Amino acid sequence: MTTRKISSKDRYVVPAVDQASQVLFYLSQAESSYISLTKICAKVGIHKSKAFSILHTLQRFGLVQRNVDGKGYALGPGLIGLSRRFLDNLSAPKLAEPLLEELAKKVRATAALGLVSGRNVFVAAKHEGDQLIGLTMRVGKRFPLTYGSHGKAIASFLPENELNDILKDKKLYFHGDPHRFDKDKLWKEIQLCRERWYAEDLEEMTPGLNAISAPVLGPNGRPIGYILVIGLATAEAVRQTGPLVAQAGKTLSRMIGARVD
Structure with a gap:
């Protein structure tokens, strides 16, 4: 050759x-x-x-x-970070933008779409509503796959062998600092997320900052990303917002070919 x-x-x-x-x-x-x-x-x-x-x-x-x-x-979705300035100039709305805009306006917080890349995720799109808590999230920003609510949402819909493989990692950020990781707690959160299609982060990653994530599935039924709402003021606001985020995750999953009930 x-x-x-x-x-x-x-x-x-x-x-x-x-x-x-x-x-x-x-x-x-x-x-x-x-x-x-x-x-x-x-x-x-x-x-x-x-x-x-x-x-x-x-x-x-x-x-x-x-x-x-x-x-x-x-x-990989890292290409999105490189192209974000070009994408900002496109007149055609991106697939997730209407959903993110609606979410952000309804709950007065930041809504974002993230995509999976190996053991990381990238912020692919966002919409910042009339926020009660000031928060800016940069498109292209990279986070660990297991980070907070999006980590729980993604883990909840992974095949069992892939989830077990991830849980072998030395540093898991589901509950913030890896030293605080609680496997029993995670399994309960996974079961709950599978039932209601969203996972919570109640000040685990950052004190005073609450977040919710719902998985986004691809045509093969595997998680390819998540929809996140971050900047909610209280745990009650999280519970009220959860079903909205779940619906957005399901809607986007259907739009890209996943079979979701």
């Missing part, structure tokens, strides 16, 4: 960047959700060791994500 040659007129092109760009564009056009390393090498024309290094580097920044079984690669 030979690496694609750069013509003399492209002497200012950096080969590694050129190859990484080819990998990204190939993943964006591929028919399968996840593409094997072998297929990527064949399409781009680079050796496996080189392709692996490129994919590993792109994965560090969330630009590429690896399948749970480690057998394939796909584009």
Whole structure:
């Protein structure tokens, strides 16, 4: 296998960047959700060791994500952070924006959409309503997968083997500081979230700050992200807002092809 040659007129092109760009564009056009390393090498024309290094580097920044079984690669939501200035200029509304805007206005808090990328999540879209508690959330911001209410919501709908694998991590942020993690408490929260489709964070991550998250499922029924409302003043406000967030999560899941009751 030979690496694609750069013509003399492209002497200012950096080969590694050129190859990484080819990998990204190939993943964006591929028919399968996840593409094997072998297929990527064949399409781009680079050796496996080189392709692996490129994919590993792109994965560090969330630009590429690896399948749970480690057998394939796909584009990662870190690309959203890079493109957010361009997306801000698009006239067509993004898929989640009407739902986020409605939520934010109803509950007077910040509503956001996050997407999963490996062991992290990225804020992909947001709407800040007439907030009772001042809070700004940046699109592209990265958080641990297990962070607070969104971690509980995602964990609640993962296949059992994937959830057990995550629970083996040394640092779990479901309840804030990893030293406060309570596995028995988490299992109760997971059961409750499966029943009502939302999970709570009652000042666990940040004192004085409450949040609710609902999972967003993809066509295969796996969590691909979450809808979050953050900045609620009281636990009572959380309980009243929960069903609204759950409905938004279900609606968005249906819009992208998930079968949700």
